[in-house]
Amino acid sequence: MEEQLDQPAIGQKKILLVEDDQGLASVYMTRLEAEGFLLKHVPNGEDALSTTIEFKPDLILLDVMMPKISGFEVLDILRNTPETANIRIIMLTALSQESDMERAKSLGVDDYLVKSQVVIADVVERIKYHLGV
Numbered sequence: 571m572e573e574q575l576d577q578p579a580i581g582q583k584k585i586l587l588v589e590d591d592q593g594l595a596s597v598y599m600t601r602l603e604a605e606g607f608l609l610k611h612v613p614n615g616e617d618a619l620s621t622t623i624e625f626k627p628d629l630i631l632l633d634v635m636m637p638k639i640s641g642f643e644v645l646d647i648l649r650n651t652p653e654t655a656n657i658r659i660i661m662l663t664a665l666s667q668e669s670d671m672e673r674a675k676s677l678g679v680d681d682y683l684v685k686s687q688v689v690i691a692d693v694v695e696r697i698k699y700h701l702g703v
Contacts (some may be wrong), residue, residue, distance in 0.1 A: 571649075581697050583701050585607045586627035587611045588618040588644065590636045594685075598631070601690050602697070615639030619647060629701055631693070634663035634670070642673060647673070649678040662693060 586603055589595040590613045591609050599609050612621050616638040622630065630648070632648055634641035648654040660681040674682045682694050 582608050583628040584608045586621060586625055586630045588632045590614060590633060603659055605694055615644040618644050627657060629658040629697060632659055632661050634661055634665050645677045645679055
């Protein structure tokens with residue numbers, strides 16, 4: 571599935587999906603596009619950083635365990651870069667340990683969702699909450 575590079579409609583929110591599992595990414599892309607969001611997908615943390623600068627998303631749905639740069643490192647870099655410091659970031663991860671959640675919070679994550687504990691409708695609800703839509 572090719573990502574759209576179109577300009578968003580007025581009021582349309584842009585989401586960057588950072589997920590290395592292509593099957594899961596496809597499911598989320600389909601659902602979020604159906605919800606009216608403009609989506610872009612990248613498979614790793616390195617691409618997430620460069621794409622965030624170009625795409626200027628309103629929210630990033632960020633996996634933690636990825637090739638090249640982990641989600642924690644991406645979060646840390648984005649929070650410490652003035653142009654990206656205020657972007658909403660939701661971590662969507664398989665890591666369910668309290669220590670991982672605490673690390674994400676200490677780095678400034680807006681929300682932390684464990685993949686095995688949520689369904690896609692929950693994720694959509696959290697995205698809408700954080701975007702105020």
